[in-house]
Each structure stands twice: as structure tokens, then as C-alpha cells.
Amino acid sequence: MTDNVNMKLYEVFLRSRRGLDHKHVGSLHAEDQEQALEYARDVYTRRGEGVSIWVVNSSDICASQESDCESFYDPLDDKPYRHATHYKLPDEVNSM
């Protein structure tokens, strides 16, 4: 079983049409970036699901830990004045 031992894991992102963001759709194993792109095309765009593909080496992704949520996001959570609904306006102009 020497097979995929050296095969890197890639994350695949698709832009479904121009004007939209690339969205994560899944992952695959490939030896290099070009091969990852071709695999992604074969696997994730068989029905015109995308006009542009990104492939990213999974190990290059640095991710926040959901378990550290509190300490990580805390400083941002106590600023209700950042939300439009924080400001009470008279009914006549409330659709502002």
C-alpha cells in the first residue's frame, strides 16, 4: 500500500457564476496543483456547477479553533453599537 502515501490533500473551492464568491465544496488527493485542478473539474463540475476553481493545499490552511471561541471572539462581542438596530429612530424614518 504505497498508493496515496505521498498524495497531498487539497481543498476545492468553486465559483458557481461570475459575481459570486468561491465556495468550499470538498476535498481530494492529488500529487500537484495542476492535477488537483483537473480532478476537481472532473469531480465537482460535471454539470456546469462552476466557472472558476480554486484548489488549496489543505495543510496550508490555518484555522481558528471553535473550542477557543470565547476568548477568540470575546473582544468583538461587546460592541452592540456596531449594529444598525442599536439606534432607535422615530417610526417615520426607521427604514433608514
Added chain:
Amino acid sequence: MIQFDSKELSSSELEGLNAHFQERIDAEEKIEPKDWMPEKYRKNLIRQISQHAHSEVIGMQPEGNWITRAPTLHRKAVLLAKVQDEAGHGLYLYSSAETMGITREELIESLHDGSAKYAQIFNYPTLSWADMGALGWLVDGAAIVNQVSLQRTSYGPYARSMVRICKEESFHQRQGYHILMTLMEGSAEQKAMAQDAVNRFWWPSLMMFGPHDAASAHSAQSMKWKVKRQTNDELRQKFVDQSVEQAKAIGLTLPDPDLVWNEERGHFDFGEIDWAEFDRVVSGSGHCNRERVAHHRRAHDEGSWVRDAICAYEEKKRSREVA
């Protein structure tokens, strides 16, 4: 990935983690790869997802059998597209199993050594062209009923791959029904061929939903963890109810004398499944069990030179970059 070693946790810590895990599930939140999860949940899901992945991949064989003999170029193109989809579905599912910390090689190895199962239905031979119709209509139909339910499964990556698969799968069922429909508009011989295929595949399709709830080894825990959202018997009933009308619409008969509408239940009653046959096929004595795994093993082995070549090419590129 953070590795939680359950052995290093005290029993009260473990209890707390378990409780938090169940709370999250009860609140309909998804479990994601980096979350702590009970070892049994992880094992149970690897078993279920890999079984599902292997089914997609092994499922290519009975249909691949007819690609070269499809009656028209159009049917051939359709069948090729369908089989290609199954390969893609296998990949989606292997990828989600891998997020639980198991490698593709381990998954394939356990298919080859028989410790992982795949859907028992693919151990039945495909004897005529009409079988392509019956497989699409009934087997993909049953799979869809199961997969629609699994779109709400508690493990995020599995749920997301189900959404993608369900989107693609409805063409599979419709093309199969279309094959049977066309045969049912044909000669007496063609009609008989369609009916024969349905006769052979109806009962094995019902078996795809697994044992009765009371006899199912994993059901109760899977429901509590919301890995499964509906029980085997609920899903089977749904499949029977939808199939009766579909059969009638094109003049096919489902081979079950006990199939009758039950006004009180609001469902069709149906006969008992031959569970001895189910056990026989699951445990390796179906018509094609050995052939299916041997073929997969052969294809895997014969493809190893391609994988080796890819690695060698990459190695060469790397060494040139260094030089």
C-alpha cells in the same frame, strides 16, 4: 487536527464532554471534524460512511457490465455518465470519512479484506438490459429515500456530501424508469424482460434498508446521535408507498401478493422479506460477492503503475527545482 486522547481524561471530564456532545446534537447543531466526539460515534460513522462509499464504487460494476451492450448510443452515453457519477459519489464519501482521521488506504484495505461491507444489492448479477432500468428505478430510488433522510445527519461533512449526491442522483432514478417505460411500450418480449427485471430486483431493493428496527444492531444509538434521522422500517415504508404508483403507471406488477393498501395506516402493507437470503448475501454468499471484490482488487492493483508514475514524475520535478 487536535487529537483528544480519551484515555488521558478522567471519567468526570469524559462525562462532561459526552453531555456537551449530546446537547449539541439535541440542539440540531452539526458535529464538525475538529470537535470532540465519543470514540463510538467516530467508529460508527466511519463504518457507515465507508460502507456507503464502497457501495457507490462497487455499484459501478453491475452497470459497467452493460455499457458496451447498451441498445443505442444515447443509452450508452447516459449509462457512462451515471457510472461516472457513482465514482464521484464514492470520492465525496471517502473524503468525508477521511475527515474522521482514517486514510483512504485503510478504507480500501478493509473493503478488500472483507471487514467493511457494501450494499448487498450489488451482489446480484445484471442479466439483461432491463436490469439497467430496474437498478436505476429501484436501487437508486431506494438509495435516494435513504440519502434524502441523511442530508440531515449530525456529522457535517457527511450531511454536505449527501446534499451534493442527492442533487445528482435524481437523474439516475429517472433514466432507469425511462428504460423500463420504453420497454413497457414495446413488444410482448420487451415487456416480459422489464417485468422479469423488476421481479428479481424488488425484494433485494427492500432489503437495502437493512434489518427491521427491532433487529438492527446500530439503529437505536444511531437515532440518538442523529446519525440516522429515520429508522430502517420508516424509510422502507416510504419507498414501498412511492413505488406502487410508479409501477402502476407503466403497467409493471410488483412481485408481492401481500401488497395492499391499508386505509387505517395510510400506507401499503407488504409481505415479509426473506431475511435468510439477506443474511446469506451480506455474509458473502451472494451470486457475485467474490467477483465484485476480486474485480475491485484487480483494478486497484493494475492501476498502481499510474499512481507510481505520478509519484515518480512529481519526484523528478521536485529534484529539478532543487537543482
